[in-house]
Amino acid sequence: MRIKDIMRTPVKTISPEAGLDRALVMMRTQRIRHLPVVEDGALVGLITDRDLRFSMVEMEGPDKQPKGLYLPALTKVRAVMKTELITAAPEDELPARTRQMADRKIGCLPVLETGTTKLVGIVTETDLLKYLARLLEEKEA
Numbered sequence: 479m480r481i482k483d484i485m486r487t488p489v490k491t492i493s494p495e496a497g498l499d500r501a502l503v504m505m506r507t508q509r510i511r512h513l514p515v516v517e518d519g520a521l522v523g524l525i526t527d528r529d530l531r532f533s534m535v536e537m538e539g540p541d542k543q544p545k546g547l548y549l550p551a552l553t554k555v556r557a558v559m560k561t562e563l564i565t566a567a568p569e570d571e572l573p574a575r576t577r578q579m580a581d582r583k584i585g586c587l588p589v590l591e592t593g594t595t596k597l598v599g600i601v602t603e604t605d606l607l608k609y610l611a612r613l614l615e616e617k618e619a
Contacts, residue, residue: 479574482568484609485589485599491516494523494556498549502530512586515559520595521588523559533558540567552605566601610614 491514492501501513505527515523534547566575566587573586589599 479572480568481566481570481572481587481589481601482599484572484605485566485568485601486605487599489514489588489597489600491597492525492555492557493517494554496555497551498530498533498553498555501525501555505530512546512600514541514597515555516597521539521563521565521590521597523556523561524563524586524588525555525559529558529560530547532577534602563588565590568598575601579603579606579619 490504490508490510492504494515494517505511505513511527513525514521515525530549533553534549537546537548564578564582564584564587566589568589569592578584579587586600586602587599589601590596591598
């Protein structure tokens with residue numbers, strides 16, 4: 479089995495110049511935890527829900543009591559995205575890449591067109607769990 483057999487496409491993406499608030503809205507409305515960052519058609523980074531949580535700041539009210547956590551209003555995705563990514567190609571063997579994700583504790587693999595930086599898909603932990611569930615159901619049938 480190959481990466482292309484379970485990768486999700488099309489992929490929701492965001493620009494590095496978008497605000498963190500836009501990334502948060504996209505992630506919540508689309509119910510995703512990993513958002514590839516694309517500029518001029520090329521994958522340049524990845525932002526996760528965890529990156530957004532770590533970017534939140536605590537705001538105080540006039541009485542110096544905490545009002546809650548907020549994303550800095552003017553911060554761009556570029557400022558917090560990860561740029562050193564492990565990626566996959568559509569033809570990569572799924573078992574080897576799955577082991578790599580588990581060993582390195584990677585939540586997703588952006589899938590790039592072979593030999594380019596063009597994003598063509600994504601494989602997440604959820605995709606792998608769905609695939610495992612399908613295999614187990616087939617085995618039981």
